[in-house]
Amino acid sequence: MEETRLMLAAAALNQTPMDWDGNMQNIKDAVEEAKSNKAHLLLLPELCITGYGCEDMFLSPWLSEVAFEKLLQVKEWCDNITVAVGLPLFLDKKVYNTACVIKNKEIIGVTAKQFMANDGVHYEPRWFTPWPADVVQEFEKFGQTYRIGDIIYEEQGVKYAFEICEDAWRPNRPAERHMPKGVELILNPSASHFALSKTDVRHRLVVDASKKYRCAYVYANLLGNEAGRMTYDGEVLIAQNGKLIRRNELLCFKNVDMECAEVCFSKNPTIEDVIEYLPPIDENKEVIDALSLALFDYMRKSRSRGFVLSLSGGADSSLCAVAVAEMVRKGIESLGVVLFAAKTQMFPMKDVAYFESLPPEQAQKELVGRLLTCAYQGTVNSSDDTYNSAKGLADSIGAKFFNWTIDNEVRGYISKIEDVLQRPLTWEQDDLTLQNIQARVRAPGIWMLANINNALLMATSNRSEGSVGYATMDGDTAGGISPIAGIDKAFIRQLLIWMQQELGYEGLQYVNKLQPSAELRPSEDEQTDEKDLMPYEVLNQIERLAFHDRFAPHEVYNMLLEQQVAEPEMLKAWVTKFYTLWSRNQWKRERYAPSFHLDDYNIDPRSWLRFPILSGGFQTELAKINEA
Known part of the structure; x- marks a missing residue:
């Protein structure tokens, strides 16, 4: 065949469900940028x-109707360029997940997704119908007839086709059928959520496909926290014949992030611009980058004016505080101080000009001070160490910091119940009650600050504590967003050390010297989380084996016994405690504030892991362990 050179473009877009104006503006900006780069073909993400x-x-027919009306607007922007844009299509009482190809202001075809994601956080078969392979039909919309199905397209003699996200992850993927038909280019519009190290898997998927099928492969993912729980890393990949040509920086704060490359199509194509794929990035960097972008998008898309945090001086609240500081630092780095401040939709122009006039480090602290309000709410059981940790961290990042005690409120509630019961409450008889009231009394004051500031209240629960219900409902779970509920405690502790050493957050030096403690019992008890529960490393191992790997309780016990995690009796006690607390506390997990999906699994029943509120509590299964 003769040589053909095409300028290919792919763009990550930071979209929001049903934000028609915002989504359309991002699409228009991407089309204009692609045209300015003289692109022949532009790929946009799935359902953008x-x-x-x-x-x-x-499932509402009107949504697809509006989406098609918007598609007709996009069509008018596509003069002298081919653009692939994603939308749902409602046909014959079924909904299809589609990519529409517009060429020079004409819709030349619609490809429908063939495989639906139905694992982990995905529930696509609830909404979408898979399209059968090798089927092409016609449909009518607003008086016009269009083709839909497993279509092979052509651009200047180069044949191309689609794999829409999940299509590429299946053994019998569409590319297997397309290559014998002379297809030289595969386009993959995706909505592939962030998870730790997932980018490495995705990179291999794209590059290996380009090698196996001797084709060019273009991939475009969504970007940012789109709808609340899932974050998308905005990955853009262009590869050919097993070589990576373009890859962007992930998890940026832009609305549109585009990559372009001129790709040669011939029997033996010339591949001039090859980039080496770097080794897998540090998962610590990955998770804080994803967390900071997720917080930024959640804040601005919920139209909130910053964050409020009950800063206890412990690991969880410290990570929440530093995540906001890192959100500001990364946002300024990605957008510049003016665009970052403007994008928050919080500041008048005079304030934006003031931020711009400051040295970068001072501007960052000023913005953190406007976006994050913290309060330390001590009791007689609180230590000087945690107060110094909280204040030292808040001061170091520039957060607004308040300090008050809640002893009077606690005594007020205790005295009311003592009067009713006509007996004193004691630690020997009422331990849990006396612990919980301290946590619950902290909620009203911090909620007041959040309401006054029109800000998001951050809850500080982590995944390890969520698994066993080691949290006080309406106390430390109070909040509008629970940003770290998808991360286990062991990871959090080492992440904080990494952030102090690698990112320079010296204010973390205090918390990094402390043993995690709820500080709800009298100080002479020397309460720690791990004394109350079990070592966090063990807890996390049990959780992962049980619910990620899906082993039975006795299998979990036997595996950990083989690893010599602990003596048999201690291990039996820990495994029994985990499953017992897990079963008892599903109702808590049902009530946690929305959390971000950051790892390869989570325990949120509204996204990854459903479990009955009422169950047999694994009693039969645990009996088998204890009889061993």
């Missing part, structure tokens, strides 16, 4: 007109 996270709204 509506947003991917519309959930059950996809």
Whole structure:
């Protein structure tokens, strides 16, 4: 065949479900940028007109109608360029997840997704119908007839086709059928959520496909926290014949992030611009980058004016505080101080000009001070160490810091119940009650600050504590967002050390010297989380084996016994305690504030892991362990 050179473009977009104006503006900006780069073909992400996270709204026919009307607007922007744009399509009482190809202001075809994601956080078969392979039909919309199905397209003699996200992850993927038909280019519009180290898997998927099928492969993912729980890393990949040509920086704060490359199509194509894929990045960097972008998008898309945090001086609240500081630092680095401040939609122009006039480090602290309000709420059981940790950290990052005690409120509630019961409450008889009231009394004051500031209250629960219900409902679980509920405690502790050493957050030096403690019992008890529960490393191992790897309780016990994690009796006690507390506390997990999906699994029943509120509590299974 003769040589053909195409300028290929792919753009990550930061979309929001049913934000028609915002989504369309991002699409228009991407089309204009692609045209300015003289691109022949532009690939946009999956379902980018509506947003991917519309959930059950996809079942409403009007949503697809509006999306098609928006598609006709996009069509008019596509003069002298081919653009692939994603939208849902409602046909014959079924909804299809589609990519529409517009060429020089004409819709030349619509490809429908063939495989639906139905694992982990995905529930696509609830909304979408898979399209059968090798089927092409026609449909009518607003008086016009269009083709839909497993279509092979052509651009200047180069044949191309689609794999829409999940399509590429299946053994019998569409590319297997397309290559014998002379296809030389595969386009993959995706909504592939962030998870630790997932980018490495995705990179291999794209590059290996380009090698196996001797083709060019273009991939475009969504970007940012789109709908609340899932974050998308905005990855853009262009590869050919097993070589990576373009890859962007992930998890940026832009609305549109585009990569372009001129790709040669011939029998033996010339591949001039090859980039070496770097070794897997540090998961610590990955998770804080994802967390900071997720917080920024959640804040601005919920139209909130910053964050409020009950800063206890412990590991969980310290990570929440530093995540906001890192959100500001990364945002300024990605957008510049002016655009970052403007994008928050919080500041008048005079304030934006003031931030711009400051040295970068001072501007960062000023912005953190405007975006994060912290309060230390001590009791007689609190230590000087945790107060110094909280204040030292808040001062170091520039957060607004308040300090008050809650002893009077605690005594007030205790005295009311003592009067009713006509007996004193004691630690020997009422331990849990006396612990919980301290945590609950902290909620009203911090909620007041959040309401006054019109800000998001951050809850500080982590995944390890969520698994066993080691949290006081309406106390330390109070909040509008629970940003670290998808991360285990062991990871959090080493992450804080990494952030002090690698990112320079010296204010973490205090918390990094402390043993995690709820500080709810009298100080002479020397309460620690691990004394109350078990070593966090063991807890996390049990949790992962039980619910990620899906082993039975006795299998979990035997595996840990083989690893010599502990003596048999101690291990039996820990495994029994874990499953007992897990079963008892599903109702708590049902009530936690929305959390971010950051690891390869989570325990949120509204996204990854459903479990009955009432169950047999694994009693039969645990009996088998204890009889061993």
